[in-house]
Structures are given as structure tokens and as C-alpha cells.
Amino acid sequence: MPDPMPEAAVALDRLVKVYKGGRRAVDGVTLTIPPGEIYGLIGPNGAGKSTTIRILATLLKPTEGQALVFGHDVVNDAMDVRRIIAYLPEDAGAYERLSGREYLEFCASFYEGDRAAFLERALKVADLGERVDDKVSGYSGGMKRRLLLARTLMTRPRLAILDEPTSALDVINAHHVRRTIRSMVKDEGGTAIVCSHNMLEIEFLCDRVGFIDKGKILGEGTPADLKRQYGAENLEDVFLRMAHHG
Amino acid sequence: MASHIVVLFKKELRVIFRDPTVLVGTLLIPLVLFPLMGSAISVSEQAAVRQLAEMEVAFLSLDGADGNGTLGDAFYLMLVSTNVSVQNATVTSASAAVNWTVERDLDTLVVLPANFTEEVAAGHRATISIYQVLKNFGPTEGAGSARVEAVVAAFNQAVAAQRAAAGLPNATAAEALYPARAQTHSIIHGTVRDVAPEIVINTVLGASLMLPLVVSIMIVMSAQLAATSVAAEKEQKTLEVLLTLPTRRENILAGKLLGVFAVSIVGTLAALIGFSSYAGSITSSLQTTDAAAAGLVPEAQGYALLLVTLLLAFVASLALAVLVASYAKDIYGAQSLMSVVYLPVFLPSIVLMFTPVEILPPAVQAVIYAVPFSYPSLAGKALYTHDYGVLYLGLVWQLVFVAVVLFLAARMFSTEKVLTARLSFRKRKRKAPEEG
Numbered sequence: 017m018p019d020p021m022p023e024a025a026v027a028l029d030r031l032v033k034v035y036k037g038g039r040r041a042v043d044g045v046t047l048t049i050p051p052g053e054i055y056g057l058i059g060p061n062g063a064g065k066s067t068t069i070r071i072l073a074t075l076l077k078p079t080e081g082q083a084l085v086f087g088h089d090v091v092n093d094a095m096d097v098r099r100i101i102a103y104l105p106e107d108a109g110a111y112e113r114l115s116g117r118e119y120l121e122f123c124a125s126f127y128e129g130d131r132a133a134f135l136e137r138a139l140k141v142a143d144l145g146e147r148v149d150d151k152v153s154g155y156s157g158g159m160k161r162r163l164l165l166a167r168t169l170m171t172r173p174r175l176a177i178l179d180e181p182t183s184a185l186d187v188i189n190a191h192h193v194r195r196t197i198r199s200m201v202k203d204e205g206g207t208a209i210v211c212s213h214n215m216l217e218i219e220f221l222c223d224r225v226g227f228i229d230k231g232k233i234l235g236e237g238t239p240a241d242l243k244r245q246y247g248a249e250n251l252e253d254v255f256l257r258m259a260h261h262g
Numbered sequence: 263m264a265s266h267i268v269v270l271f272k273k274e275l276r277v278i279f280r281d282p283t284v285l286v287g288t289l290l291i292p293l294v295l296f297p298l299m300g301s302a303i304s305v306s307e308q309a310a311v312r313q314l315a316e317m318e319v320a321f322l323s324l325d326g327a328d329g330n331g332t333l334g335d336a337f338y339l340m341l342v343s344t345n346v347s348v349q350n351a352t353v354t355s356a357s358a359a360v361n362w363t364v365e366r367d368l369d370t371l372v373v374l375p376a377n378f379t380e381e382v383a384a385g386h387r388a389t390i391s392i393y394q395v396l397k398n399f400g401p402t403e404g405a406g407s408a409r410v411e412a413v414v415a416a417f418n419q420a421v422a423a424q425r426a427a428a429g430l431p432n433a434t435a436a437e438a439l440y441p442a443r444a445q446t447h448s449i450i451h452g453t454v455r456d457v458a459p460e461i462v463i464n465t466v467l468g469a470s471l472m473l474p475l476v477v478s479i480m481i482v483m484s485a486q487l488a489a490t491s492v493a494a495e496k497e498q499k500t501l502e503v504l505l506t507l508p509t510r511r512e513n514i515l516a517g518k519l520l521g522v523f524a525v526s527i528v529g530t531l532a533a534l535i536g537f538s539s540y541a542g543s544i545t546s547s548l549q550t551t552d553a554a555a556a557g558l559v560p561e562a563q564g565y566a567l568l569l570v571t572l573l574l575a576f577v578a579s580l581a582l583a584v585l586v587a588s589y590a591k592d593i594y595g596a597q598s599l600m601s602v603v604y605l606p607v608f609l610p611s612i613v614l615m616f617t618p619v620e621i622l623p624p625a626v627q628a629v630i631y632a633v634p635f636s637y638p639s640l641a642g643k644a645l646y647t648h649d650y651g652v653l654y655l656g657l658v659w660q661l662v663f664v665a666v667v668l669f670l671a672a673r674m675f676s677t678e679k680v681l682t683a684r685l686s687f688r689k690r691k692r693k694a695p696e697e698g
Contacts, residue, residue, distance in 0.1 A: 035682075073506050076678045098508040109499035111273070113280035125269040126507045151280075167503070 023087050025051045025175055025207035026072065032080035033067050033231075041067040043231030044081070049224075051086075051174075054201055054208045056222035058215070058255060064231040065211040066106065069177050072209065073103040085175055099127070102173035106180040106211075108164050112153040116144055116163050119152060120170065127171045138170035141196055158189035165193055169200045176201060176208040182217060194220055215251040225251065227258050234258045266509040270517020271524075277494075278487060278525050288483065288529035296536030309402070315345075317406050320363040320371040322351040325378040333379040333421070337390070340420075341372065341413050346406075360393060370394050370406035382421065390414055450558065451648060465558060466646050473642035474611035476533050477572065481607050481635060483533075484526030485579040486600060489587035491518050493596030501681065511676040519580050526576065560645035567653050568645060571637040574660040578634050579603065581667040588674045589683045610636035618643065631656065634663045 026049035033042040042064045049055045057065050070076045071083050074094040082089065088096040110119045117135075120142075124134040139148060142162045144155075152160065161184070168176055181197060182190035198221055201208045212218050218225055219239045226236040235242065235258050239251055248254040278284050319341065325334035342348050349368065351359040356373045363371040371393035375381075381388040392414075394407035423435030430438045446458045455462075495501040504514060582603055590596035610630050613622070619630050619640065630636045637656045644650055674680050 070502075073502075075502060075505055075681060095508060095510070098506055101506065103503065103506040105499065105502045107499050108503055111277055111500055112498060113277050114273070118276070122269065122273050123503075123507065126266060126509050164503075 023051070024048045024084070025053070025086055026055070026209060027084040028068070028072075028081070029083075030081040031068065031071065031078050031083055033064075033071060033076060034079045040231050042071070042078070045228065045231070045233055047226055047233060047236065049207060049209060051207050052202075052205055053223045054198070054210060054221050056218040056225035057209060057211045057228060058213075058218055058225055058251065059228035063228045065228055066179055067231075068228070069103075069179055069209060069211055072097075072175075073101060073177050074098055075103075100174040101177055102168040102171060102175075103177045104164055104168040104179060104181060106183050110152045110160060110163055110167075113151060115151055116142065116148040116155070116159075119163065120148075120167055123167045124170060129171065134170045137172075138166040141169055141200065142166035143192070157184050158186060161185055161193065162189065165196065169196070172204055172206065174206060176206060178208060179211045180213070181210060182212075182214065190217070197221060215255075219251055227255050229259055266513045267516050267520070270509075270514060271520045274491065274518055274521025275524060278491065278521060284487065284525065288525060289532050292529065292532040292536035294536070296533070313402050313405065316347075317370065317409065318347045318349065318368045319406065319410065320351045320359060320366070320368045321348050322353065322356065322359040322371070323374040323378070324354075324356075324376040325374045326376050326380070333382050334374050336420075337374065337378075337413070337417050340417055341410070344409060344413060346409065356391060363393065364395060368395070369403075370410060372410055462558070474615045474639035476530070477575070477638045477642070478608050478611040478635075479533055480526060480530040481575055481579045482604055483529050484522055484576060485583035485603050485607075486597070487525055488518065488522045488580045488583035489590075489596040489600050490593055491522055492584050492587035493590050493593045496590070497592040505680070512672055515584065515672055515675045518584065519577070522580055523576065526580075558646050561648060563650060564641070564645040564648065567650060567657070568638065568641040570657060571641045571653065571660060574657070574664050575635050575638050578660065578664045578667055579607065581664065581671045584671045585667065585674055588671075588680050606633045607635045609633070611639050614639040614643070631659075634660045 026047070028045050028047050031042050031045040032040065034040050041062075045064070045068060047055075057068065059065050067076065071078050071090060072085060074090050074097050077091055084090070085097045086100060088100075090097050110116075111122075114122065117139075120135055120138045121131070124131045124138070127134065142148060142165070144159060144163065147155070147159065148163075152163070155163065161182075165181065168178070176197070178197065182193050185193060194217060197208065197210075200206070208221075210218070210221055212221075222239065224236060224238050225242065227234040234255075237245065242251065242254045243249065246254045246257045248257060321338065321341065323334050323338065325332065338348075349366070351362045351371070353359050353362050359371055359373060371391075373391040373393070375388055375391070378388045378390075390410075392407050392410045394404060396403050419439065420435070423439040426438030427433055427435040448455045448457050448459050448462045450462065495504060505511070583600060586599045586603060587596040590599050610633050613626070613630065614636065619627055622630065630640075631652070634656075637653065637660055640656065641653055644653055674683070
């Protein structure tokens with residue numbers, strides 16, 4: 017008797033999203049992400065990346081097709097999905113009048129488990145020191161992003177959905193965030209899907225990448241395999257050649 | 263689930279109460295500004311009363327009549343009896359008396375003409391000249407001349423009464439001058455009360471003037487808070503994360519509504535305390551009566567209806583505000599859209615402050631009854647009229663309205679519309695919002 021296929025962390029099957037006005041933002045995306053993988057979703061502006069991950073995050077409903085997160089349907093089992101994911105939007109904010117600690121405690125309240133442990137983990141990821149008790153309104157952009165990343169990772173989500181995780185961060189903060197994502201996800205057997213325009217970041221973080229343009233997946237593979245396949249020096253060249261041939 | 267609502271409720275309270283503009287608008291202005299306004303009015307009134315009490319009148323009589331008991335003396339005694347300070351001008355002409363008055367910094371000059379007694383006794387009209395010194399042109403500066411004119415009127419009545427009594431030996435002077443008098447009573451809830459109707463109306467006015475205004479302010483304030491709360495989530499980019507937390511969307515909505523409701527209650531209490539101080543200053547000059555003695559006692563049923571209609575109006579405004587704000591991109595947009603809510607809230611209240619709904623044209627009545635926010639003001643009046651029939655019908659209508667608006671608000675929050683809905687007054691472009 018063969019071993020049963022391990023359940024995919026993410027399974028998208030001919031996913032379509034059509035907005036009012038008829039624009040097909042996602043046009044038949046099919047991909048699978050196994051547990052424990054960090055998957056990069058790359059594409060130009062308007063390619064359908066954010067729409068795809070917002071569907072996974074249960075913020076949008078697909079027009080056609082199916083999206084499963086560890087076997088749970090994002091439409092019919094939305095609450096089950098929300099219990100096992102954590103979503104970091106590109107331009108997320110935190111409540112300006114709460115302190116960093118209060119914000120983390122607020123978010124932790126909704127999850128089952130040891131909330132003190134969540135908070136301790138969050139404080140370690142955020143690395144804000146005493147500033148964690150200051151109001152968020154006084155934080156720099158980098159501090160806010162670290163706080164939000166801490167919020168995302170503190171509950172050890174089975175799937176972390178990260179949209180431009182190092183957006184608007186300086187080199188030092190960006191480096192810290194990338195290393196944190198990689199270590200936290202890999203060390204704890206989690207899975208992550210990362211959207212980014214930063215090809216270096218994708219190469220550093222991701223086990224596999226998928227290229228999306230005009231709502232369709234153009235190609236997938238490990239960064240090394242893709243560069244070899246397209247004779248490119250970097251992923252940017254891979255994408256440009258893929259888009260040209262597609 | 264209940265614990266999630268509590269967590270969300272506490273978050274809303276923290277976020278709202280830590281906003282300095284909310285503290286100023288909700289607590290500071292009602293508790294400080296309204297009483298200050300009332301105090302300002304009281305200070306003005308007291309200053310006016312003091313000015314009247316300290317009034318000094320110069321008096322010059324050019325009346326040539328000799329002896330005591332002249333009509334000039336009678337006028338002088340009536341003037342002194344009004345407790346003004348009267349100083350006799352030691353000059354012999356009106357022009358000199360004017361200078362005499364100004365030099366001594368007195369307020370008013372009264373000059374009785376020559377032959378005053380002779381003319382009046384002969385049945386002719388004599389002219390008493392009153393000169394009022396104006397320095398700062400304030401509204402109370404005319405009080406001196408007004409008081410002297412009142413003395414002239416009293417003098418005229420006394421003389422007329424004497425003349426009338428002379429022809430009716432069995433009548434008193436007052437009976438001769440005023441053969442008939444009116445004694446008014448009020449019938450309140452079928453019982454005759456020995457109180458004049460205008461006094462009863464003034465008593466009710468004190469309460470009914472305040473209630474519609476405070477209710478409107480309270481509803482608008484709470485709606486504004488609710489709209490800002492929703493719009494702030496979009497503006498601060500906290501909404502997407504909030505919606506992906508493992509809690510039902512209805513909990514998020516409930517937490518918001520409860521949080522805003524709690525803050526609104528605090529604001530309302532502050533407004534009631536502050537405004538009652540202000541309104542007391544305005545209505546203190548009106549003649550009123552003891553409400554209980556006049557049979558103006560609200561019933562438990564009336565209070566219950568007032569409370570329920572108020573609660574429903576509150577909830578309706580909160581839910582409507584959440585719906586409206588969902589179409590805004592930011593706080594500024596939400597506040598602009600909220601203007602469509604203010605008109606139906608304020609209009610009935612302003613109309614009902616001064617006019618009973620029963621005497622309005624049928625079309626206006628229909629509009630008043632159709633607006634769910636009218637019923638707290640109607641219930642406030644019904645506290646005294648004990649007329650509850652239309653209120654019970656209105657309660658049903660309010661319940662239906664609240665149910666529909668809450669359903670729509672919950673639906674908005676449950677779907678992606680809360681993220682994607684936009685209200686634009688420009689021609690719609692066929693473009694998908696926030697796609698990536």
C-alpha cells in the first residue's frame with residue numbers, strides 16, 4: 017500500500033478572480049505548495065499576486081476554481097483557514113493609539129494556545145526593547161514592520177502569507193526580517209508564501225518560485241533550476257525571458 | 263465568541279478614548295463649555311440686575327404747585343418707592359439739569375414740567391421728560407428710562423383709577439378702572455389645576471427644549487465616532503489583518519458598535535449634565551411651576567418608551583454610520599459621507615423643539631413619523647402628554663429599520679465589500695480596485 021500523499025499546504029486549482037467591470041485579475045492559477053516550503057510568487061505590478069494571496073487569506077472569494085489551505089476550503093471553511101494562517105499585507109498598519117505590546121496581546125487573544133508564549137515569541141521577533149510599550153504612533157517604519165512581522169509569526173502559523181515583507185525597510189531592517197522569516201519558518205516546520213519584487217530577497221528566502229503575469233502562472237521551479245533552464249544569471253532575467261516567450 | 267467580542271470592545275474603547283479629539287469633543291466641550299456658556303449668561307443677568315439695583319436717577323420738578331399732596335409729590339413718592347436712588351437736581355432749568363446729571367455721573371434724569379399738577383388736575387396731558395445717559399450702549403443701559411416709564415404708567419393708572427372711582431362711590435379704584443378680570447386654569451389629563459396655561463407650558467418647555475437637541479447631538483456624535491472607527495481601520499491599514507483574524511466578522515462589527523455605544527453614553531451623560539446647566543440659565547427667567555403640583559408627572563411607561571426609542575435611534579445611527587463609512591477610503595471621506603445622516607437626525611428635532619407634531623401639516627407629519635430618529639423627541643413630549651399611541655407604532659417601525667440596517671452592516675462586514683466598496687460621484691471607470 018503506497019503512502020498517502022501528504023496534504024498540500026496550499027492547493028490552488030484553476031483559480032479565477034474577476035472584479036466588477038470584468039477585469040480578470042487571476043486567470044486560472046493552479047499551483048501546489050507542500051508543507052515546509054517557502055514559495056515565492058513573483059510578477060510585475062497588476063500581475064495578480066496580491067489578489068491570489070488575498071484569496072488564500074480569505075479576504076476575497078474566488079470567482080471560479082478552488083483554493084485549499086491544508087485541505088480547508090478558503091470559502092466554505094474560512095474560519096478553519098484563519099486559525100492556521102497569518103497574513104502580512106504589503107502596506108499593513110497597526111493601531112496608532114495602542115502600544116506595541118497591547119497590539120500583540122490584542123492579536124494573540126484570538127488564537128488558541130499559550131498566549132504568554134505567543135507574546136514572548138513576538139517580543140523576540142520584534143526586537144523593540146523598551147519601545148514595545150510606547151504607542152505605535154511613535155514608531156519608525158522599520159519598527160512598525162518588525163512589529164507586524166512579529167504579529168504574523170508569533171502564533172506559529174501553519175501557513176504564513178507575506179506580501180512584500182521588507183517593503184519600505186532599510187537594508188539593516190530588511191536583512192533582519194528576511195533572516196527571521198527564514199529561521200522561524202524553517203526551524204518550526206512552517207510553510208510560507210512570499211510575494212516580492214525583490215529578486216535577491218526571493219532567491220535568499222524561497223525554496224521554489226512561481227512567476228505570474230496577467231493572472232497566469234508562467235513557470236515554476238527552484239531558483240537554481242530556473243536560472244539553468246533559461247540560461248539566466250538571475251531571476252530577473254529568468255522572468256523577462258519567461259514573459260517574452262509566454 | 264463572547265470573549266472575542268469583549269477583546270474587540272476593549273480595543274475599540276482604548277483606540278477611541280486615547281484620541282485627544284474625542285476626549286475634547288465628548289467630555290471637555292459638554293462638561294466645560296456648556297456650563298461656561300450658562301455661567302456667562304448668568305453673569306450677564308446678574309450684572310444687569312446689579313445695574314438696575316444701583317441705578318441713580320436725577321429728579322427736577324418745575325411744577326409750580328404749592329403745598330404737600332400735589333400730583334408732582336405723588337409722582338416723586340412713586341419713583342422713590344421703586345428703590346432707585348433719587349437725587350434732587352439743584353438747578354432751575356432742564357438744560358442745566360442735564361449738565362448737572364452728567365457731571366455727577368448719574369444714569370437718568372426725570373423732569374416734571376411747570377404746572378404739572380395744574381394740567382393733570384384739569385384733565386389735560388402733561389409730559390414728563392426722561393433723559394437716559396448712554397455711555398457704553400449696552401443692552402441694559404435703557405433699563406433706567408424703562409423703569410421711570412413704568413412709574414409713569416403706574417402714575418397714570420392711579421390717577422385714572424381715582425377719576426373712575428369718583429363716579430362710582432361703591433367701587434374701589436381698581437374695580438372702577440378694571441371692571442372685569444380673568445382667572446385662568448389649566449386642565450391637565452382631565453384634572454383642573456389652578457395654574458395659568460402659559461406657566462405650565464413654560465415648565466414643560468424647559469424640558470422639551472433640551473431633549474430634542476441633546477438627543478440629536480448625541481446621535482450625531484455616536485454616528486461620527488462609528489464612521490471614524492471604520493474609516494480609521496482603512497486609513498491606518500489595519501482592516502485587512504483584522505479581517506483575517508480567527509473570529510467571526512459579526513464579532514468585529516459587534517465590538518465596534520459596542521465600543522462606540524459605550525463612548526457615546528459617556529458623551530451623552532456629559533452633554534446632559536453640561537447642557538442642563540446651560541438650559542437652566544436660559545429658562546430661569548421664565549415663570550414656571552412645580553411640575554408635580556401641576557400634574558405633569560411622567561409615568562413609568564413614558565420613561566420606558568423614551569429609553570427604548572433612544573436606544574433604537576442610537577443603534578440605527580451606529581449601524582448606518584458603519585454602512586456609510588464602509589464606502590469611504592479614509593476618515594475625511596467618511597466624515598463627508600456622514601452629512602447624509604445628519605439631515606434626517608437634526609431636522610425632526612429642530613421642528614419638534616418648538617412645535618407639537620399634531621399641528622404640523624400632514625405632509626410634514628408624515629416625514630416626521632417616517633424618520634426613525636424622530637421618536638426620542640416624540641417620546642420626550644409624551645412624558646407629559648401621556649399620549650403613547652403613535653409611539654408604539656413608531657417603535658415597530660424603528661425596530662424594522664434597525665433590523666434592516668444592522669443586517670446590511672453585518673453583510674457588508676461579512677463580504678469582501680468592506681474592503682472593495684467605494685462611493686464615487688465621478689463617472690465610473692471600468693477598473694478593478696486594489697488588484698495586485
